[in-house]
Amino acid sequence: MQESLTSGFEQCMKCSICTEVCPMMEVNPLYPGPKQAGPDALRYRMLDSSFFDENLKYCLNCKRCEVACPSGVKIADIIASAKLENAHSAHALRDKMLASTDFVGSLASPFAPVVNGVLSLGISKSLLDSTIGVSKHASMPKYSSPKFVSWFKKQQASQKSFGKQIQYFHGCYVNYNYPQLGKAFVSLMNACGYGVSLLEKQKCCGVALIANGQKKQALKNADINLQAIGKANAPVLSTSSSCTLTIREEYGQLLGKDTAPSKEKFHLAVKWLYEQWEKGAVKFAWREDFKMKAAYHTPCHMQKLGYQYYSIELLKMIPGLELSVPEQQCCGIAGTFGFKKEYHELSQKIGSKLFSSLKATGCDYVITDCETCKWQIEAGCSLPVLNPIEVLARALDIEKTKILNNNEE
């Protein structure tokens, strides 16, 4: 465990505000809560790891406790670190499959229509439920063919003609499940005058590996990604809040990596874009015929990063967008947690408050920066969910924006 965690817990003054905001505490009496599971029990675990309580498996790592803590204690990191060192799963095969997003994605993507069809059949769902423990009630994310990377290869040559360049960390979700987000990102960046190249040799950020106790593989992915970011000769942008949190923060706090050099280069796209706009380096022209009524959901990891206002302020610039921002709540999916048979019901119970508040806004779309929040909200609210980058790309008058940014493509 990192020294910042083993020394920082002494700052806890037992105010219990973390338990007040913990979404798991509200629905599950078996979970000891962030204060007890985190700083309180750490002092025992430091003496003897047999004090590890298996009920820590219920922690979602949403980090709402850390945001609420007035003393700056890294409560969720303390719990995640204990889980990473001590947790044992009764469903090792399932956890490995859910966490190995690159491996499973590369197998499933070439046969996407077949895989999606099979996975949506009741009989397949029941089989997965009874054999490896993936909940039959969960809607599995759809795979896509061709992969984003295959599509991008055809664009590569034209991207090099831009004078200004950025690199894209697409992650596994854009690559295997949702290439349209990557395409929207490329079109937005091009309109702003930037050519895109992909961060070389990138791997899944490892958020699911960390959550599922696959430390060895998570360390491997972290090394590859940090090395690639270190070599990058342009800003590296991501469109996922969870990937950004993992690479910027969790590689350091949970895996003991030095993230300081990569923090200089690795950014969430909305933050980078807002700051370029603020400096006058990027300008936007909006479509006059664009109309949308949407609610912005702040993902828990976005709130932890403190970046939500970059998304909100960019979206507020769109003249035809009627945007509401309900109170921040956890959607309950926590990456792969909500897909697991034994946790699916808890996950839905946690999300139900968010689903109601989103529906109450009367929106036609939900906008959020996290892919797993998207899956949970789409299943729970039956509303289409978009990433802010997609909304910006749709609302932008591409041609006028290109002219504003002196695009010399």
Added chain:
Amino acid sequence: MRFDYIIIGGGQGDALLGRELLSKGKSCALICQGRQSGDNSREAFRKAGGCLFMGDSVDKVFYSEDGSRIEALCTENLGSGSLLVADTYILCSGRFFTRGLCSDMDKVYEPVFGADVQFEADPSLWCRSDFFCRQPFEDFGLVCDEGFHALKNGKQIENLIVAGDILCNGQNNIESLCKSL
């Protein structure tokens, strides 16, 4: 990001003050380290249009060349490349419990701006042995001029206003609440 006001919060009234400013048509951000139990005022501030940077703290302060004005702030979460800029900054960060004031063995200090604090020089006089009597350290706090501007090394910081418990000899919320029970 640019605002009319940035409140460095932590004190009891930070979000109420923010809402008051929003109601006057001003843009306002509130930076606070965490929540306060049972307190909904910060959510109300957010709903009213304020930017709430919860779970964050000021990491760096940029001053004008002569040190008389604050030009911008950086926070721990947003990082050193991201500036938060305001016309006026309000220090409403409470006292020791909320870390508006900090102390070591021989001095009491204000950790964000290093603003001037009035405190008893002899640490042996900071507390009285009777736990239930009013303690001298409860009167320690920031000194300010007539316009509630903070002072640093005796010089006014033109756009830093001090509000709430953090002021020396100011309102003592713990004592007021205890008396009202």
